[in-house]
Amino acid sequence: MVPLFRSLIQGNLDMDTPLSSRPPDTxxxxxxxxxxxxxxxxxxxxxxxxxxxxxxxEYWNMVGPFGGVTAATVLxxxxxxxxxxxxxxxxxxxxxxxxxxxxxxxxxxPVRTNRSTQHWVIEISQVDEAGVSHVVxxxxxxxxxxxxxxxxxxxxxxxxxxxxxxxxxxxxxxxWFNRYELRPLVGNxxxxxDGSQHDSLSQLWVRDDPPRALDFPAxxxxxxxxxxxxxxxRAVHTPVGTVSLTVYFHADEAMLARAGTxxxxxxxxxxxxxxxxxxxxAQLWSTGGDLLVTTHQAVYYxx
Amino acid sequence: MVPLFRSLIQGNLDMDTPLSSRPPDTxxxxxxxxxxxxxxxxxxxxxxxxxxxxxxxEYWNMVGPFGGVTAATVLxxxxxxxxxxxxxxxxxxxxxxxxxxxxxxxxxxPVRTNRSTQHWVIEISQVDEAGVSHVVxxxxxxxxxxxxxxxxxxxxxxxxxxxxxxxxxxxxxxxWFNRYELRPLVGNxxxxxDGSQHDSLSQLWVRDDPPRALDFPAxxxxxxxxxxxxxxxRAVHTPVGTVSLTVYFHADEAMLARAGTxxxxxxxxxxxxxxxxxxxxAQLWSTGGDLLVTTHQAVYYxx
Numbered sequence: 001m002v003p004l005f006r007s008l009i010q011g012n013l014d015m016d017t018p019l020s021s022r023p024p025d026t027x028x029x030x031x032x033x034x035x036x037x038x039x040x041x042x043x044x045x046x047x048x049x050x051x052x053x054x055x056x057x058e059y060w061n062m063v064g065p066f067g068g069v070t071a072a073t074v075l076x077x078x079x080x081x082x083x084x085x086x087x088x089x090x091x092x093x094x095x096x097x098x099x100x101x102x103x104x105x106x107x108x109x110p111v112r113t114n115r116s117t118q119h120w121v122i123e124i125s126q127v128d129e130a131g132v133s134h135v136v137x138x139x140x141x142x143x144x145x146x147x148x149x150x151x152x153x154x155x156x157x158x159x160x161x162x163x164x165x166x167x168x169x170x171x172x173x174x175x176w177f178n179r180y181e182l183r184p185l186v187g188n189x190x191x192x193x194d195g196s197q198h199d200s201l202s203q204l205w206v207r208d209d210p211p212r213a214l215d216f217p218a219x220x221x222x223x224x225x226x227x228x229x230x231x232x233x234r235a236v237h238t239p240v241g242t243v244s245l246t247v248y249f250h251a252d253e254a255m256l257a258r259a260g261t262x263x264x265x266x267x268x269x270x271x272x273x274x275x276x277x278x279x280x281x282a283q284l285w286s287t288g289g290d291l292l293v294t295t296h297q298a299v300y301y302x303x
Numbered sequence: 304m305v306p307l308f309r310s311l312i313q314g315n316l317d318m319d320t321p322l323s324s325r326p327p328d329t330x331x332x333x334x335x336x337x338x339x340x341x342x343x344x345x346x347x348x349x350x351x352x353x354x355x356x357x358x359x360x361e362y363w364n365m366v367g368p369f370g371g372v373t374a375a376t377v378l379x380x381x382x383x384x385x386x387x388x389x390x391x392x393x394x395x396x397x398x399x400x401x402x403x404x405x406x407x408x409x410x411x412x413p414v415r416t417n418r419s420t421q422h423w424v425i426e427i428s429q430v431d432e433a434g435v436s437h438v439v440x441x442x443x444x445x446x447x448x449x450x451x452x453x454x455x456x457x458x459x460x461x462x463x464x465x466x467x468x469x470x471x472x473x474x475x476x477x478x479w480f481n482r483y484e485l486r487p488l489v490g491n492x493x494x495x496x497d498g499s500q501h502d503s504l505s506q507l508w509v510r511d512d513p514p515r516a517l518d519f520p521a522x523x524x525x526x527x528x529x530x531x532x533x534x535x536x537r538a539v540h541t542p543v544g545t546v547s548l549t550v551y552f553h554a555d556e557a558m559l560a561r562a563g564t565x566x567x568x569x570x571x572x573x574x575x576x577x578x579x580x581x582x583x584x585a586q587l588w589s590t591g592g593d594l595l596v597t598t599h600q601a602v603y604y605x606x
Contacts, residue, residue: 089580090547090601092395094443096415096422111438112399117546117603119399121424121441135414138424138443140397142546142601146578150606154503154536155574200457233457243420243445244393246549248582248601250575271458271586272553272594275449277392279551279597281584283574291575294582296599298393298445298551300420303453 033212034058034179035221038069039076041106048082049109055101059176064098066176067242068224070137072217074122077108078141079216084110085118086145087253088216092246093122093139100126104136116145146252153250153291155283160185163205163263163287180225181209183263189227190235200229200270211261214286216249219256222264222284223247223295229270229280230301243277244298251292259286276301336515337361337482338524341372342379344409351385352412358404362479367401369479370545371527373440375520377425380411381444382519387413388421389448390556391519395549396425396442403429407439419448449555456553456594458586463488466508466566466590483528484512486566492530493538503532503573514564517589519552522559525567525587526550526598532573532583533604546580547601554595562589579604 038056059069071093078084104126112119122139166183187202206225208218228240251259268282277298284293334340341359362372374396381387407429415422425442469486490505509528511521531543554562571585580601587596 090397092443092547092549094393094422094445096420097417111441114400119397119438119441135422138414138422140395140441140443140547142397144580144603149578150537151577152536153575153577154572229457233455234453244395244443244549246395246547246599248575248580248599250577250580250582252578269457271597272456272551274454274456274553274594275452275555277447277551277553279553281597281599291577294574294584294599296549296551296584296597300447 033208033210035069035072035208035212035218039073039217041073041077041080049107051077051106052103053106054103055099057175059179061174061176064100066221066224067095067245068221069176070095070099070124071224071245071247072221074106074108074124074137074139075141075220076217077106078120078122078143081108081110083113084143085113086116086143088141088249089144090142090246090248091139091220092141092244093137094244095242096138097134097136099124099136102126105133108141116147118143155291157265157285157289157291158203158267160203160265166205179209181207181211181263182225187232190232193235193237196235198232198235200233201267202226202232202269203265203267205263206266207261207263213261214256214259214264216256219249219251219284219293220247222266223282223293224297225266226268226280226282228299228301229268230273230278230299230303233270233273234303236303239302241300242297243300245295246297247293247295249293251290255286255290255292258288258290259292262287264292273301276303336511336513338372338375338511338515338521342376342520344376344380344383352410354380354409355406356409357406358402360478362482364477364479367403369524369527370398370548371524372479373398373402373427374527374548374550375524377409377411377427377440377442378444378523379520380409381423381425381446384411384413386416387446388416389419389446391444391552392447393445393549393551394442394523395444395547396440397547398545399441400437400439402427402439405429408436411444419450421446456592458594460568460588460592460594461506461570463506463568469508482512484510484514484566485528490535493535496538496540499538501535501538503536504570505529505535505572506568506570508566509569510564510566516564517559517562517567519559522552522554522587522596523550525569526585526596527600528569529571529583529585531602531604532571533576533581533602533606536573536576537606539606542605544603545600546603548598549600550596550598552596554593558589558593558595561591561593562595565590567595576604579606
């Protein structure tokens with residue numbers, strides 16, 4: 001969620017939009033889903049590690065794209081790589097500078113391939129007006145062949161109201177919020193910015209809008225769906241930006257297929273806030289109770 | 304803790320070693336602390352991003368060095384870099400292959416320096432018998448100038464017995480364990496490998512042995528102090544290895560100085576175990592109750 005500023009704070013977060021059965025998005029069915037448009041990458045001929053993307057106005061944040069979609073883009077680049085082995089296990093991306101509107105170059109390099117695991121080094125760069133290329137994102141990923149073996153979610157899904165019984169959050173004046181159906185359960189953006197202290201726990205239902213069958217890039221994007229914990233903790237206007245995001249995947253394609261186009265339960269909380277940076281630890285479950293993702297981030301805040 | 308195998312499982316984990324006042328380690332005072340010996344890096348003349356280290360027999364694990372010391376080594380390389388800005392905020396290291404006994408090359412490159420933050424790309428490589436260089440670790444780090452501002456540990460330290468009232472764990476037949484004073488509170492290595500199910504929560508007191516004033520590399524090492532959660536969860540002999548470790552630092556030098564040479568309270572638990580990889584989420588507090596580190600890892604397991 002890098003970076004989100006006052007417009008979200010000042011946006012309309014009324015929760016009176018009713019749940020409705022949604023007609024098929026015919027534009028989406030003609031042109032592909034908005035997420036697929038945002039993740040589109042043009043391969044660089046003869047250079048399997050390199051491709052080119054463009055920021056999507058549909059996922060625009062305040063001064064750059066929604067960080068979750070950027071994470072999803074580099075993960076998709078890994079998954080599309082001709083040498084890719086296995087499924088995503090771990091992804092870390094560092095938002096080292098705001099990504100400017102327009103084109104960017106993605107490099108995903110398989111730096112080590114073992115028998116059943118593969119390690120990736122990731123970089124996004126952009127060329128400035130003077131023609132100089134600058135790194136705007138660094139990262140690493142691990143993909144691995146998943147083997148049928150003992151598996152278990154030790155952390156059970158919290159018992160919460162089903163999505164059908166939870167009002168949808170209206171969108172603030174941030175474009176990417178319109179790409180998600182968000183149904184807050186507890187710990188929504190504070191209604192009053194009054195400096196009151198809150199537990200930073202948030203729980204919400206989330207899915208793409210329009211609904212889209214779950215895949216790994218969509219999961220990576222939703223790992224970054226939360227507004228910053230420092231807002232909830234303090235109820236104070238605070239400029240923020242995610243600086244590092246780590247996603248651990250606990251799912252294979254069969255589990256994603258079970259999740260389908262249903263909402264996911266998303267839960268986040270902060271643990272430590274120290275001199276300008278705080279953490280966030282979060283989980284995503286399918287409606288059926290599968291723990292799909294555990295995820296963590298470091299967030300800059302200017303208190 | 305990459306990788307730990309049967310010797311630890313079969314080791315002597317009696318908890319009957321009494322707490323004693325420790326005489327000064329005169330060898331350590333002559334030759335430096337064992338941790339400082341392990342972290343020693345030889346700069347590469349004219350190449351500020353590069354240095355050379357050697358695996359330390361004092362921190363040897365089963366088939367490679369203790370992963371925590373490797374994480375500490377690359378963090379130290381960042382901190383020693385002549386262009387380094389600020390203090391550590393986030394560190395991610397990926398253990399992409401077992402590190403062989405002997406020399407290795409460390410590269411820590413400041414890929415982007417902003418006004419108050421700096422992003423690093425990290426790599427360790429080793430030359431094999433055929434003279435070919437192989438990447439054995441990848442990583443990224445963020446350092447930043449810490450500003451005095453609102454700070455808080457939302458996650459309070461658990462109420463536990465003080466270190467003086469907790470027996471020390473005897474060391475198993477793993478060399479690096481002898482470099483730490485470990486006082487388990489709950490969730491120690493299972494006494495019986497009987498397939499019983501346990502909550503994966505562990506809490507223990509830990510410090511360097513001999514005691515050493517806390518710094519950021521020591522903290523990075525202790526972030527990896529835990530035995531793998533899958534052992535505790537299942538009480539089944541399981542080969543394991545950490546594949547990715549992320550550390551978020553919530554401390555500055557003043558807070559480290561307050562922690563001094565006292566024990567830290569270390570807490571870890573697993574959340575998801577899926578087809579060969581599980582996560583771990585953990586925290587380290589000073590004896591005085593400061594939350595110093597939140598940390599996460601992805602662990603390979605062969606069930």
